[in-house]
Amino acid sequence: MKKIIIFLLIILLQQGVLALDNLRNVGIAKYAVLEVVNNNTPIRDTNSENSIRMTHLLKGSVVFADKQTKDYYRVVLDNNYFGFINKKNVEVQAIIPEKRFDAIEKITKSETKKDYKIFIETPFLAATQFKEDTKNLNFTLFDNHFDPKNIKFDNDKNFSYPKKIDTKFQLKYSNSAPLFGYGIEKFNKGYVLSIKKAPKINKKKPLKNITVIVDAGHGGNERGACAFGYEEKNINLQISKKLKRELQKKGARVYLTRKKDKKVTLSKRIEFAREKNADIFLSIHQNSLPNRKDIDKKYGVGTYYYRNQSKGLAQSIQKNLLVATKFRDDKVNHASFAVVRPTEFLSVLVECGYIIRKQEVDKLIEPKFQKNLSKAIVKGVEDYLRNNY
Ligand SMILES: [Zn+2]
Incomplete structure (x- = not known):
């Protein structure tokens, strides 16, 4: 009997379907202390790479796990609030009987013409989470005691925080205009938020x-979608160059993530945008379908966003693209593409049309059509800015 159980366990382990294994069963241990070893590590809502990203953690952050599967630890963020972190992104530092809470020493705010910076001085870089709707940003720093006495910026109507000591720190930012970007970094005494x-x-x-x-x-050996002898990467670049010129004519400061046919990784593109202090990121693509039999069901122009702060911009661009291209409305869509996930700037991805649809690609390669399409994107951006700020 024992042998059979062990055999079954081995099978389950190999298949990675072993249910959550309680760390509590390992002696007296309750929690594994995990240090995040890769920057921008996601915490997900289930133990699967395809599940929703609840937050991203900076390298060096520390979280606590109470259970595990083959590839994931279950992280305890708060009472009855859990997430999952891939084992490849963390190192186990210790096994401890109780979760650790540290005290925030001080919270201060500084302000420039462009942004607010909130300095959170704490020795313990615990998990953080942003939640945004269009005009509000809620920030949480878990596993930190916080005494409201240590907050040094009262009387700012844009910010609010709980007035009692808690096991986490929460800050709410709200404004009458939609969010325009935010982020978090480490500094020598803790975390600094930028809004x-x-x-x-x-x-x-x-x-x-x-x-x-x-x-x-795309670019270089990453050709993107291909059809009728055309490669997506080339159409993307032609349109992007025209879009750059049209934006410049209207007074924008514009940078291309690639000026020629070469491979640039997604993280390099995002890094570049951060370096340039981007306000808006516009990614240009041509669409395709995994199954080309569906081509008469799904086609046209579509715009994609991930963060709520970028939704209005996506809608404004899509509206103008429909007028200019007269293509079918492939809608404004929420999608977790790497280039639309950053928080520091508004980011949208435009699928100008379907390269696999002859009627569309014939237009998408035309310089005049490309120019009109670029102008429509520019108008979408201008309308959005004018109507919201
Ligand atoms: Zn593409």
Whole structure:
């Protein structure tokens, strides 16, 4: 009997379907202390690579796990609030009987014309989480005691926080205009949050002083979708160059993530946008379908976003693209593409049309059509800025 159970266990382990294994069963241990070893590590809502990303953690952050599967630890963020972290992204530092809570020493705010910076001084870089809707940003730092006395920025109507000591710190930012980007970094005493202020838009020239990154999808040996002898990467670059010129004409500061046919990784593209202090990131693609039999069901122009702060921009661009291209409405879609996931700037991805659809690709390769399409994107951005800020 014993042999059979061991045999079954081995099979289950090999298949990776072993249910959550309770760390509590290992002697007196209750929690594994995990240090995050890769930057931008996701915590997901289930133990699968395809599941929802609840938050991303910076390298060096520390979390606590109470259970595990073959590839994941279950992380205890708060009472009855759990997430899953892939084992390849963490190192076990210790096994401890109780979760550790540390005290935030001080929280201060500084302000420039462009943004707010919130400095959270704590020796313990615990898990963090942002939740945003269009105009509100909620930030949580878990596993940290916080005494409201140590907050040094009262009377700012844009910020609120709990007035009592808690086991986590939560800060809420709200404004009358939609969010325009935010982020978190480490500094020598803890974490620093940056929240961009709503830009002051020149209604006649909305793109003045706005930094836009134009991202021609794929490149080099990554050809993207191909059909009828055309390669997506080339169409993307042709449109991106025209888009750059049109944006510049309207006063924007514009940078291309690639100027020629070469491979650029997704993380390099995002890094580049951060370096340039991007306000808006526009990624240009041509669409395809895994199964080309569906081509008469799904086609046309579509715009993609991931963060709520970018949804309005995606809608405005899509509206203008429909007018300019007269293509079928392939809608504004929420999708977890790497280039639309960053929080520091507004980011959308445009699928200008379907390269696998002859009627569309014939137009998409035409210089005049490309120029009109670029102008429509520019108008979408201008309308959005003018109407919201
Ligand atoms: Zn593509």
